[in-house]
Amino acid sequence: MSAEAADHHVVIVGAGFAGLKLAHDLRGAPVRITIIDQRNHHLFQPLLYQVATTLLATSEIAWPIRRLFRNRRDVTTLLGQVQGVDRAAREVLLRDGHRVGYDTLVLATGARHAYFGHDEWEPSAPGLKTLEDATTIRRRLLLAFEQAEKEDDPEARRALMTFCVIGGGPTGVELTGIIAELAHKTLPREFRRIDTRETRVILIEAGPRPLPVFPPRLSDYAARALTRLGAEVRLGQPVTDVSDAGVRIGEAFLPARTVIWAAGVQASRAARWLDVPADRAGRVLVGPDLTVPGMPEIFVIGDTAHVEVDGAPVPGVAPAAKQQGAHAARVIRARLSGRAAPGPFAYRHLGNLATVGRSAAVIDFGRFQLTGWLAWWIWGFAHIYFLIGARSRLAVAISWLWSFISGQNSARLITQKETLRAEAADHDPPPQDRAHAP
Amino acid sequence: MSAEAADHHVVIVGAGFAGLKLAHDLRGAPVRITIIDQRNHHLFQPLLYQVATTLLATSEIAWPIRRLFRNRRDVTTLLGQVQGVDRAAREVLLRDGHRVGYDTLVLATGARHAYFGHDEWEPSAPGLKTLEDATTIRRRLLLAFEQAEKEDDPEARRALMTFCVIGGGPTGVELTGIIAELAHKTLPREFRRIDTRETRVILIEAGPRPLPVFPPRLSDYAARALTRLGAEVRLGQPVTDVSDAGVRIGEAFLPARTVIWAAGVQASRAARWLDVPADRAGRVLVGPDLTVPGMPEIFVIGDTAHVEVDGAPVPGVAPAAKQQGAHAARVIRARLSGRAAPGPFAYRHLGNLATVGRSAAVIDFGRFQLTGWLAWWIWGFAHIYFLIGARSRLAVAISWLWSFISGQNSARLITQKETLRAEAADHDPPPQDRAHAP
Numbered sequence: 001m002s003a004e005a006a007d008h009h010v011v012i013v014g015a016g017f018a019g020l021k022l023a024h025d026l027r028g029a030p031v032r033i034t035i036i037d038q039r040n041h042h043l044f045q046p047l048l049y050q051v052a053t054t055l056l057a058t059s060e061i062a063w064p065i066r067r068l069f070r071n072r073r074d075v076t077t078l079l080g081q082v083q084g085v086d087r088a089a090r091e092v093l094l095r096d097g098h099r100v101g102y103d104t105l106v107l108a109t110g111a112r113h114a115y116f117g118h119d120e121w122e123p124s125a126p127g128l129k130t131l132e133d134a135t136t137i138r139r140r141l142l143l144a145f146e147q148a149e150k151e152d153d154p155e156a157r158r159a160l161m162t163f164c165v166i167g168g169g170p171t172g173v174e175l176t177g178i179i180a181e182l183a184h185k186t187l188p189r190e191f192r193r194i195d196t197r198e199t200r201v202i203l204i205e206a207g208p209r210p211l212p213v214f215p216p217r218l219s220d221y222a223a224r225a226l227t228r229l230g231a232e233v234r235l236g237q238p239v240t241d242v243s244d245a246g247v248r249i250g251e252a253f254l255p256a257r258t259v260i261w262a263a264g265v266q267a268s269r270a271a272r273w274l275d276v277p278a279d280r281a282g283r284v285l286v287g288p289d290l291t292v293p294g295m296p297e298i299f300v301i302g303d304t305a306h307v308e309v310d311g312a313p314v315p316g317v318a319p320a321a322k323q324q325g326a327h328a329a330r331v332i333r334a335r336l337s338g339r340a341a342p343g344p345f346a347y348r349h350l351g352n353l354a355t356v357g358r359s360a361a362v363i364d365f366g367r368f369q370l371t372g373w374l375a376w377w378i379w380g381f382a383h384i385y386f387l388i389g390a391r392s393r394l395a396v397a398i399s400w401l402w403s404f405i406s407g408q409n410s411a412r413l414i415t416q417k418e419t420l421r422a423e424a425a426d427h428d429p430p431p432q433d434r435a436h437a438p
Numbered sequence: 439m440s441a442e443a444a445d446h447h448v449v450i451v452g453a454g455f456a457g458l459k460l461a462h463d464l465r466g467a468p469v470r471i472t473i474i475d476q477r478n479h480h481l482f483q484p485l486l487y488q489v490a491t492t493l494l495a496t497s498e499i500a501w502p503i504r505r506l507f508r509n510r511r512d513v514t515t516l517l518g519q520v521q522g523v524d525r526a527a528r529e530v531l532l533r534d535g536h537r538v539g540y541d542t543l544v545l546a547t548g549a550r551h552a553y554f555g556h557d558e559w560e561p562s563a564p565g566l567k568t569l570e571d572a573t574t575i576r577r578r579l580l581l582a583f584e585q586a587e588k589e590d591d592p593e594a595r596r597a598l599m600t601f602c603v604i605g606g607g608p609t610g611v612e613l614t615g616i617i618a619e620l621a622h623k624t625l626p627r628e629f630r631r632i633d634t635r636e637t638r639v640i641l642i643e644a645g646p647r648p649l650p651v652f653p654p655r656l657s658d659y660a661a662r663a664l665t666r667l668g669a670e671v672r673l674g675q676p677v678t679d680v681s682d683a684g685v686r687i688g689e690a691f692l693p694a695r696t697v698i699w700a701a702g703v704q705a706s707r708a709a710r711w712l713d714v715p716a717d718r719a720g721r722v723l724v725g726p727d728l729t730v731p732g733m734p735e736i737f738v739i740g741d742t743a744h745v746e747v748d749g750a751p752v753p754g755v756a757p758a759a760k761q762q763g764a765h766a767a768r769v770i771r772a773r774l775s776g777r778a779a780p781g782p783f784a785y786r787h788l789g790n791l792a793t794v795g796r797s798a799a800v801i802d803f804g805r806f807q808l809t810g811w812l813a814w815w816i817w818g819f820a821h822i823y824f825l826i827g828a829r830s831r832l833a834v835a836i837s838w839l840w841s842f843i844s845g846q847n848s849a850r851l852i853t854q855k856e857t858l859r860a861e862a863a864d865h866d867p868p869p870q871d872r873a874h875a876p
Contacts, residue, residue: 040580040852059495059849064580066628067846076630079584079852098588131853142478142502146517150536190504192514391840391848395833402829408505410829411497414478414517415569 008336009034011092011102013082014268015042015065017318018302019108021325023075029333033074034100036092038081040064043131044387046318047396049171051134052260053141053178054409055358058131060395063388082109085273087295104297104332107270107284108325111303111316114266114281121242125261128171137260139414141179144258145187146414148194159255161199164247166239167263168205168212170354173222175260176203177357180231186409201231202256204249206238206263211362213315214352218362221371225356239263265316267304274298279306279313288344290328299328309347318386319350353379358403446774447472449530449540451520452706453480453503455756456740457546459763461513467771471512472538474530476519478502481569482825484756485834487609489572490698491579491616492847493796496569498833501826520547523711525733542735542770545708545722546763549741549754552704552719559680563602563697566609575698577852579617582696583625584852586632597693599637602685604677605701606643606650608792611660613698614641615795618669624847639669640694642687644676644701649800651753652790656800659809663794677701703754705742712736717744717751726782728766737766747785756824757788791817796841 008031012019015037023033041062050056066077078100084093085107091099113127126136141163148160163183165176183199190196203210203226209219210226210233223233234249241248246255271278276292277285283306284292290307292298301324303316314320323345330342351365353375361375370378380400387393399410446469450457453475461471479500488494504515516538522531529537551565564574579601586598601621603614621637628634641648641664647657648664648671661671672687679686684693709716714730715723721744722730728745730736739762741754752758761783768780789803791813799813808816818838825831837848 040584040850057495057497058853059851062851064628064850067850070628073630077628078588079581080588096588131851135853143517146478150516150518150534189508190502190515192511391836391844391846394836395848398829398832398836406829408829410833412478412502412505413497413500413569415496415573 008032008103009101010104010106010332011036011100012106012108013037013092014108014110014302014304015039015077016045016108016110016302016321018110018321018325018328019106020068021322022106022108022301022329023069023072025326025329026332027072027074029329030336031074031104031332032076033072034076034078034102035065035069036078036080036082036094036100037065038079039130040066040079041131042068042388044392045129046383046386048128048131048134049174049178051131051411052128052137053175053182054138054412055178055403056396056399057411058135060392060399061387062131063392068388082273085298087274087298090297102297104299106299106301106328107268107273107304108300108302108321109268109270109304111265111267111281111283113261114264115261116264118242121261124244125166125242125259127261128175135415137175138411140258141182142412142414145183145191145194145196147257149191150193155255157194158200159246160257161194161196162246162254162256162258163199163201164204164254164256164259165202166204166242166247166259166261168203168207168210168233168235169262170211170352172203172205172262173210173226174355175262176201176226176231176233177229177355177360180226180229181357182409184230186407197230199230200256202254203231203233204237204239204247205233205235208236210235211352211354214354214362214364215369218364218369218371222354222356222362225360225371229357265303270300270304274300281306289331289341290324290345291331299331301325301328307345307347309345314347315349317352320347323347353382355379358400446470446541447539448542448544448770449474449538450544450546451475451530452546452548452740452742453477453515454483454546454548454740454759456548456759456763456766457544458506459760460544460546460739460767461507461510463764463767464770465510465512467767468774469512469542469770470514471510472514472516472540473503473507474516474518474520474532474538475503476517477568478504478517479569480506480826482830483567484821484824486566486569486572487612487616489569489849490566490575491613491620492576492850493616493841494834494837495849496573498830498837499825500569501830506826520711523736525712525736528735540735542737544737544739544766545706545711545742546738546740546759547706547708547742549703549705549719549721551699552702553699554702556680559699562682563604563680563699565699566613573853575613576849578696579620580850580852583621583629583632583634585695587629588631593693595632596638597684598695599632599634600684600692600694600696601637601639602642602692602694602697603640604642604680604685604697604699606641606645606648606671606673607700608649608790610641610643610700611648611664612793613700614639614664614669614671615667615793615798618664618667619795620847622668624845635668637668638694640672640692641669642672642675642677642685644674646674648673649790649792652792652800652802653807656802656807656809660792660794660800663798663809667795703741708738708742712738719744727769727779728762728783729769737769739763739766745783745785747783752783752785753787755790758785761785791820793817796838 044061069075080094151157180201187196267282284300302321355361361379363370482499507513518532589595618639625634705720722738740759793799799817801808
């Protein structure tokens with residue numbers, strides 16, 4: 001590689017599926033790569049709901065970014081929070097004051113859950129995008145049962161034993177299924193004053209059916225499967241208010257002390273950093289080469305990009321993010337080698353999968369569809385295959401096997417003292433007094 | 439069992455080794471048992487330092503208390519924080535206002551780390567007693583390297599790459615060993631700007647030698663083993679000040695951004711709840727039957743009790759706590775059955791163990807002493823044997839095996855957003871902007 005080429009600096013912001021795939025595919029290219037992320041770990045988000053519901057431990061689905069690239073001398077990893085891009089100086093601005101210069105910039109900063117203009121709902125209805133989100137939800141789930149065991153007032157107890165999941169997409173269906181199993185299968189023998197089988201787990205979907213992106217037949221199957229697990233599915237009713245006391249659906253108020261938000265996503269701030277047009281979800285409109293129109297040196301890929309293929313926007317799923325990362329790598333390689341640019345980004349849809357509890361799933365491969373336990377095993381093998389590292393594959397396989405055999409979940413810990421402290425008001429007193437720790 | 443006897447209510451506060459052993463040994467006794475703890479989990483503290491140093495995941499050494507007793511209909515578990523005892527009414531007072539009546543009360547509320555009247559040092563030098571302590575220390579260790587990788591000022595970088603462990607007991611030695619291995623063996627290939635092998639890991643012990651309770655020969659071995667791992671051992675120098683900038687030893691100031699406290703423990707508040715005399719460490723002075731003098735219905739056991747056997751106080755170690763739990767169970771059983779009380783508590787010392795890194799340990803069985811890798815394996819098997827549950831034994835064995843084979847640690851995650859936020863000032867910016875999460 002020429003000295004000049006070796007000086008070409010590619011800065012990747014965000015180490016999700018898109019960013020990691022790009023860095024991986026640039027191996028051996030005549031570039032220096034810097035990966036900037038505000039976390040020190042890559043997160044396997046498709047299994048995050050299992051951490052939130054005590055099936056998996058955090059370390060089973062997250063890996064230090066710099067460890068993934070320890071053998072890539074061309075890759076530098078920086079922990080830092082981007083808060084702007086100086087296009088004139090070609091520098092990324094970090095919140096701690098550092099500026100990182102780039103020749104090619106790739107923004108793969110993902111998306112977060114969105115509250116449709118009701119951000120005030122977030123404290124009462126946490127979403128699920130980060131490990132902290134997952135441990136927060138896990139803590140609230142488990143604390144609700146602990147509180148109920150102590151609660152003497154029947155109404156307050158009912159509210160503590162009512163769990164609402166807002167949003168009938170895959171995440172909402174998956175959370176609902178595992179929570180129902182937790183209450184109806186895992187916990188019953190462990191409580192003396194309450195019968196956890198009286199727990200209500202309610203999936204609320206504004207549309208006419210759950211899993212709207214799936215064929216109706218699979219939506220119906222999922223709804224029936226959830227009901228069999230002891231959950232309730234409320235369709236066609238939009239949520240009009242959320243508070244620590246419960247959820248308002250249309251006019252009816254549903255007392256529920258634990259509410260989880262799985263209803264919508266909002267792209268990262270990439271569009272604001274670049275001051276470019278975005279779609280309603282805040283995603284940057286990019287061209288068929290995944291660069292921002294008028295900014296050939298800046299790529300936007302993954303959940304934070306709005307890419308249209310055959311007139312339809314590419315969905316915000318892991319396979320799409322990886323494919324965009326791979327395409328961006330091809331474009332960058334072609335440019336540096338002076339070769340002709342590859343054709344426009346073409347999205348290959350691999351299908352949709354969603355699990356219902358620990359033994360059923362629905363798979364839509366287009367003409368080929370599947371439901372039930374076989375679908376679950378296909379889903380399980382697929383996810384274990386895509387996990388990073390032999391150890392995580394083994395660990396997750398063992399955790400799942402264990403929960404099948406023993407009916408016990410492996411990560412039922414209430415942690416995060418700070419949050420507990422913050423919630424002393426509506427939850428169990430915080431364990432400030434270390435002296436009392438066992 | 440007679441109806442009257444079945445009404446006898448034993449309340450156990452604290453689900454550590456002492457409390458769990460007592461509840462276990464009361465199986466089948468004519469009593470109702472309530473276990474109160476401010477955590478939902480029992481913690482295997484002897485391995486907590488491995489969570490703090492990224493070798494193990496939190497869920498590998500902690501188990502939900504109520505799950506441990508799910509088959510014991512006579513045991514009720516309550517999550518709650520005790521803040522007093524009403525001896526006249528024979529009730530335990532919880533912070534949330536609940537009162538729990540008892541016939542026999544057992545306080546097994548353990549100990550926390552103590553700062554010898556310098557509590558202002560705690561924010562700068564966290565101790566290690568809870569899972570949150572462990573993840574806090576883990577986060578600070580990993581953030582220090584991340585910060586150093588970005589730091590341009592050589593002095594600031596040196597301070598970030600200097601780690602002080604205060605206290606040369608087993609915990610201090612164990613923390614120092616693993617941190618040294620982390621810096622000198624695990625991390626070097628992962629950073630591009632810093633050489634983590636330049637990291638200084640300094641064990642500070644005010645006394646003349648580390649592991650003071652061990653024979654001098656083993657102390658010397660431990661000191662040499664730590665030095666071989668790349669750590670420094672500073673003896674005979676008391677720490678006179680601790681701040682976020684570093685540690686003052688005698689007159690000398692040592693710049694260090696990461697300081698861990700392993701120097702002393704303070705018993706829980708049991709003595710204050712009962713308004714009874716305590717020793718200098720705050721431990722309740724109990725009689726040979728482990729009850730409080732003048733309060734035959736109240737037992738105090740484990741790290742929060744001061745028990746003398748043959749004129750010497752019983753040490754605050756797990757085996758001693760278990761033996762006290764077993765003895766208290768015998769006393770309670772004898773009383774209820776009208777049998778003669780068992781003899782005074784007799785402590786059987788099983789020996790002292792401490793590890794130095796991942797391949798050496800020192801064992802003192804009195805006349806039989808052992809050092810090196812064989813000691814480590816004996817230590818390892820002993821600890822896996824005492825872990826609760828087949829799954830944890832398997833998980834920990836795999837984690838250790840993995841770290842041997844790959845040289846990689848399995849739980850290198852920076853989490854606990856709240857704490858990050860609180861430390862925005864002296865650490866990396868907090869990931870408040872979810873939009874930027876990968």
